[in-house]
Amino acid sequence: MQDIESEVRNLIAEVLEKDPAEIKADMRLVEDLGMDSLKALEVLVAVEKKYKITIPEEKLPALNTLDATVAIAKEFLAKKENNLSQP
Amino acid sequence: MDNKRVVVTGLGIISPNSGIGKDSFSEAIFNGISGIKPISLFDTSAFKVHTAAEIQDFRAQEILGPQGLRVLDRSARLLCSATLLALQDAGVEIKEDNSRNIGLVAGNTLGSLKSICDFDKVAIKDGPQYVNPSLFPNTVINAQVSHACIRLNIKGFNATISTGFSASLDAINYALNFIKLGRKNIILAGGVEELCMETFLGFHKIGLLAGLKKGSVELSCPFDKRRNGIILGEGSCVLMLEDLESALERNAHIYAEIKGYGTCFEAYHPGQHNSSAAGLKEAMQSALKKAKIKPQEIDYICSGANSTVNLDAMEAKCIKEVFADSFNSLQVSSLKSMIGESFSASGALQVAAAVLAIERQMIPPTINYEEKDESCDLSYVTQARACRVNNAMVNAFGLGSGNSSLIISKFFN
Incomplete structure (x- = not known):
């Protein structure tokens, strides 16, 4: 699970053109790190593509910190794995 | 309308035979330096011809700085850079008090082709869900000029003229009219195109490139008996056009007058x-x-x-x-x-x-x-x-x- 946090941090850092070390877990992506709506969508798509999951766009406002983004990625990854394990 | 005189007070040039800036361009063109070389931007092994006028030493970050370049395609980087070079050459700094008095118009026809293809390739290969939304703006024809205006804070107007071979002359005329009508004092006008495999493929397929026919030379030799087609190129050039009164008032260097x-x-x-x-x-x-x-x-x-x-x-x-x-x-x-x-x-x-x-x-x-x-x-x-x-x-x-x-x-x- 530590890997997911590290991977999502790298994705966010790439979109924001920042060093991953600058992205602290509880920093607000918009207010503290300068995220805009297009970049937020880019992060959403990048996370979806990385883990081959689908996150509904209604969830976009909830992707407001690294912690929150990781939690949502894990939630939909768990749903995907659960669906795959269903007979 | 014809009373106003329009002069050239700045040149921003990125050219395949000279790289960055008007001084190197001047040296190159008067010394007959060719910018035509084997293509390095993409693999040409599937094509019959292999050369183009490619800008091989273009690093936009050296002109524009590194931030925000990630989502700019090559043609947007070329135009942003040429526009900034023209402003610097003219000694004009864009600030809040003059940003609404300066406009940018550029000719561009093929500049978004690679971005469109790249965007669509992801949709086809990975699925439409996975296209990068930040790359969508590059797929529209006015992307380059818009990127340049946003990056350089040019608020007067932005316009793209897409009339093919004559587009940048038509863009200069658009600027001339704006200045002669007294709507703006300073307008940056020019053109941009990038070299890419998609454009090269198109020109190759319709048989317009030099060297395609058996026994023909792969050479750009205008008016010469051996000529048999074009060598594709790329570049960006932006001229600062200015109302004469404005140029004189700020003691600008006047290169020439557009007549x-x-x-x-x-x-x-x-x-x-x-x-x-x-x-x-x-x-x-x-x-x-x-x-x-x-x-x-x-x-x-x-x-x-x-x-x-x-x-x-x-x-x-x-x-x-x-x-x-x-x-x-x-x-x-x-x-x-x-x-x-x-x-x-x-x-x-x-x-x-x-x-x-x-x-x-x-x-x-x-x-x-x-x-x-x-x-x-x-x-x-x-x-x-x-x-x-x-x-x-x-x-x-x-x-x-x-x-x-x-x-x-x-x-x-």
Whole structure:
């Protein structure tokens, strides 16, 4: 699970053109790190593509910190794995 | 409307034969330096031809800084860079108090093609869900100019002119009209095109590239008997055009004056030119009339000839007809022998060459001219030549019926 946090941090850092070390877990992506709506969508798509999951766009406002983004990625990854394990 | 005089006060140039900046461009064109080399941007092993006029040492971060470049495609980077170079050359810094008085207009036709293809490739390969939304803005035709205006804080207006081969001359005319109408004092005007596999493939497939036919030379040699097609190029050139009063008020360096523009769209055929050459002839005559300059007063023609059999002959025929009494004393050369055909960027690069010819009183050469062709029997400048250049004509035209002509003169106050 530590890997997911590290991977999502790298994705966010790439979109924001920042060093991953600058992205602290509880920093607000918009207010503290300068995220805009297009970049937020880019992060959403990048996370979806990385883990081959689908996150509904209604969830976009909830992707407001690294912690929150990781939690949502894990939630939909768990749903995907659960669906795959269903007979 | 015609009372206002419009002068050139800045040049921003990125060219395949000179890299970055007007000084290196000036050195290159007067020394006959070619920018045509084997292509490094993409693999050409599946093609019959392998060279292009590619800008091989372009690193946008050295001009623009590293931030925000991630989502700019090559043509946006080229235009942003050329625009900034023009502002710096003119000594104009954009601040809040002047940002609404400055506009940008550029010719661009093919510049988004690679971005469109890249965007669609992801949708096809990975699924439409996975396309990067930040890359979508690059897929529209006005992306380059919009990116440049946002990055450089240009708020006066932004416009893209997409008229193919003549687009950057048409963009300059758009700027001329704005200034002459008194709507803006300073307008940046030019053109941009990037080289990419998708554009190269298109020109290759329709048979327009030099070296495709068996036994033909892969060479850009305008007006020469061996010519058989274009060498594709890329580049960006932005000129700062300014109302004379504004230029004098801020004690700007004035390179030259834009005197007249003429255009004619023949609506003839999407892939052929009209052999009567009536459209280009009309554009040239209209530009002379607008400039109030007699044909015998033109010293130099910066030709649009791009090494294609019919178009070069068409321009030679037009020059003979329009300059019936004076064509023997005219200096004619084609820049495209050195920088290839960069479509919507070519016209602006030719204008920059004509401006520098006026500044240095010297004509840049047509390189690779060796074998005379009777259908192009004019006298061409093949080595840089020092001579009087008070008035220069720039021509831009191509398949698809568009023809434009611009007259630039030495500035006399």
